[in-house]
Amino acid sequence: MRVLAVCGSLRAASINAALLRTAQRLAPPDIEVSVCTLVGELPLFNPDLEANMPPSVAQLHAQVAAADALLIASPEYAHGVTGAIKNLLDWLVSFEPFVGKPVAVLNASPRAHHADAALKESLRTMSAVIIEAASLGIPLLGSGVLEPDMAKTPAIAQALCESLATLQAAVANGGVAHVLTYPVGLP
Amino acid sequence: MRVLAVCGSLRAASINAALLRTAQRLAPPDIEVSVCTLVGELPLFNPDLEANMPPSVAQLHAQVAAADALLIASPEYAHGVTGAIKNLLDWLVSFEPFVGKPVAVLNASPRAHHADAALKESLRTMSAVIIEAASLGIPLLGSGVLEPDMAKTPAIAQALCESLATLQAAVANGGVAHVLTYPVGLP
Numbered sequence: 001m002r003v004l005a006v007c008g009s010l011r012a013a014s015i016n017a018a019l020l021r022t023a024q025r026l027a028p029p030d031i032e033v034s035v036c037t038l039v040g041e042l043p044l045f046n047p048d049l050e051a052n053m054p055p056s057v058a059q060l061h062a063q064v065a066a067a068d069a070l071l072i073a074s075p076e077y078a079h080g081v082t083g084a085i086k087n088l089l090d091w092l093v094s095f096e097p098f099v100g101k102p103v104a105v106l107n108a109s110p111r112a113h114h115a116d117a118a119l120k121e122s123l124r125t126m127s128a129v130i131i132e133a134a135s136l137g138i139p140l141l142g143s144g145v146l147e148p149d150m151a152k153t154p155a156i157a158q159a160l161c162e163s164l165a166t167l168q169a170a171v172a173n174g175g176v177a178h179v180l181t182y183p184v185g186l187p
Numbered sequence: 188m189r190v191l192a193v194c195g196s197l198r199a200a201s202i203n204a205a206l207l208r209t210a211q212r213l214a215p216p217d218i219e220v221s222v223c224t225l226v227g228e229l230p231l232f233n234p235d236l237e238a239n240m241p242p243s244v245a246q247l248h249a250q251v252a253a254a255d256a257l258l259i260a261s262p263e264y265a266h267g268v269t270g271a272i273k274n275l276l277d278w279l280v281s282f283e284p285f286v287g288k289p290v291a292v293l294n295a296s297p298r299a300h301h302a303d304a305a306l307k308e309s310l311r312t313m314s315a316v317i318i319e320a321a322s323l324g325i326p327l328l329g330s331g332v333l334e335p336d337m338a339k340t341p342a343i344a345q346a347l348c349e350s351l352a353t354l355q356a357a358v359a360n361g362g363v364a365h366v367l368t369y370p371v372g373l374p
Contacts, residue, residue, distance in 0.1 A: 010231060010232070010233035010234075010235070011233060011234045011235055012235055039231075040231055040233065042231070044197060044226075044227055044229070044231070044270060044271045044274065045197070045264075045269070045270050045271060046197035046198060046227065046271075047197075047198045048197070048198055048199055077232075077273075077277050077280060077309075078276065078277070078280050078309040078312040078313050079308045079309055079311075079312040080268065080273055080276075080305055080306075080308065080309040080312075081267065081268070081273060081305075082232065082273070082277060083231060083232050083270050083271070083272075083273035083274025083275070083276070083277045084231045084232060084233075084270070084274065084277075085270075086264075086267055086268060086269070086270035086273050087231065087270025087271070087274060088270070089265065089267075089270070090264050090265070090269060090270045090271075093264060093265050114305075114308060118267055118268075118301075118305055119267075121266045121267065121301060122264075122265040122266055122267040124266075125265040125266040125267075126265050
């Protein structure tokens, strides 16, 4: 399984980015996690540019098309999604290979629920398949656990491995996990 | 009163941009509406850049500081705010002059409520003062009314003039209009 990991923060010391890199390191040999480096390279979404796709957007599209699943970790800014993650999603709204794509959403700050809910609402609206059982809250923010220790911290390592394994099972099942959870979130 | 008008779409033919330009044209002599041209110029928000503010962000900060009020019109993309408008707000999160700033939010597609609600939630969290009585739904999307006719269409012209007048009264009152509405939206 090829997983494209997408971080919604551009901060170098982002705990969400650290979490995704840790997932990459912990992934078993049959799961390839690549961390998307295009988030900060994308232009702000403008429908007028879609006729002549900017190179970074074309690259994003190729990476999304090639991935079996997405793993998103994004902070909450002012009770909302980050502009950066929503901008990336805006470029995927009319991108057909994103339809039906299995997605897990990690939340490194489970007490922050606005951005998590808004992100999932947009993903559902875009017809992605949210794998709820792989979408875990991992209480990292304020925990003091930094990147070098994440993989050694059992609660974090277990959550990441569980998320990847559940995502893998869902992908193997053709995204069937969504049958259990999708109707719950229907508008 | 100086109003900074901010559009959350970068599309040249955006009806939200057209609506704001129409407000600019209809504004009485004592209300100066300037349409912010920086939305698409801002880099994606990165806290690491705040120590050495990018020029477009410094310009945005100067425009916001100089404005008595903001007038925002932004579309909904995939049941969410646009990445562009949230990115602009992300740059204002820790900008002290934004605290207490009166803001009106126009909604050109009142049937779309997710983005409107999310935008207001973020604005409240950033301690802006949402002037609810000036925040109107103007059912433009799908109406077929294009920019040249907006000022001549009574329902649209009246709504825009009412929004500006209410915003002006709230600014004159030191933003007191929020006393009526702010508690409703408290988390």
